[in-house]
Structure formats: C-alpha cells, structure tokens
Amino acid sequence: MSETITGDSPMQAVLQVFPGAQRALFRKYHIGGCSSCGFQPDETLAGICERNGDLPVADVLEQIRQSHEEDARILIEPNDLAKRLEADEDIRLVDIRSREEFEAAHLDGSVLLTQPLMQEILGTWDNDQRFVVIDHQGKKGLDAAAYYLGHGMPNVHALRGGIDAWSLEVDPAIRRYTLN
Numbered sequence: 001m002s003e004t005i006t007g008d009s010p011m012q013a014v015l016q017v018f019p020g021a022q023r024a025l026f027r028k029y030h031i032g033g034c035s036s037c038g039f040q041p042d043e044t045l046a047g048i049c050e051r052n053g054d055l056p057v058a059d060v061l062e063q064i065r066q067s068h069e070e071d072a073r074i075l076i077e078p079n080d081l082a083k084r085l086e087a088d089e090d091i092r093l094v095d096i097r098s099r100e101e102f103e104a105a106h107l108d109g110s111v112l113l114t115q116p117l118m119q120e121i122l123g124t125w126d127n128d129q130r131f132v133v134i135d136h137q138g139k140k141g142l143d144a145a146a147y148y149l150g151h152g153m154p155n156v157h158a159l160r161g162g163i164d165a166w167s168l169e170v171d172p173a174i175r176r177y178t179l180n
Helices: 011-017 021-029 045-051 057-074 078-086 099-104 115-123 141-150 162-169
Strands: 091-095 110-112 130-134 156-159
Touching: 011 021, 011 045, 021 057, 021 141, 045 057, 057 141, 057 156, 078 091, 078 162, 099 110, 130 141, 130 162, 141 156, 156 162
Parallel strands: 091 110, 091 130, 130 156
Antiparallel strands: none
C-alpha cells in the first residue's frame, strides 16, 4: 500500500499508511509540530515540501518510510510482552495515560507516568533498563518511547495497540473503554 503514497497524496492518506509520518517530518524537517509549521489533512505531501524550502518529495517520502521501519522496531506485541513478563524478565511498565484511565484499568505492575517519575527515569534509571510505554490505543506510546530513545535509553518499547490491544489479545479481564 505504501506504493500508492506519492507527492500528490493528501496528508490524511500519508498518515493512514504511515501513522508516524508527522513525527518523522518534525524530527527531520521541523514540519507539523506546531501551528506555524503544521499542515492540513487535505494538503498534499508535495505542497508541504514546496512551502518548506522546496524539499525533494522523494527524499521526504524515504525519510517517512525509514521512520516507519524504526517505529516498527520500537513496538512490542502484546503477546510477546505477556510471555516476557511470565518469564520474569526485568521489564518495567510505564503507563502514560491519565490518572483516571489508569485507575479504571491498568496492567499489574505498571506505574503511572508522573513528572517525578519522568525525572526519576531520566535521572536515576540505568540507561539500559528495559521498559515498555503503555497508552490507550498505541497512538501516543511511540512518541513517548521515541522521547526516551532520544535521551539515550535504547531498551524502551511501546506496546503495540496500547492497553486496548492487551485487553483484546492477552487479558479480556482488562476493561476496554472509549474516550469522548
């Protein structure tokens, strides 16, 4: 399906095929991170490239594809995590959802990310500590994992599909929910 993405593709299509495209564009080109450098869903990739210094569309597409492959390496499958936890691997679980979401449903042994915990992770955790970021449906976990990777913590992963996928694939006793 990625072959169908071209410079003429609207960003909503690009983001559907490559969910981390906005993060990739921001990381490499500072595009899409704020209102001054943002884009509209119906704006084409070529249009974005043109208004950002006439960037070569092929290079930008390659950057998005490479970033997509990197994202795939950061993700951990729910069943894989379950097996590792059952084997008592030293893996910490860091939940980045809201306190209300965490209190309503969370994985045993997980901790809610707070400002003090964030400082603890960056300040006192061994950089090689293996940990998994958990969110609701896997949309924000990659961003959080990328943040820690960027701070020199190579063993951070994001739970593919978040706690919602865990509930569907590993433990149906974990309550599913939707946000309004």
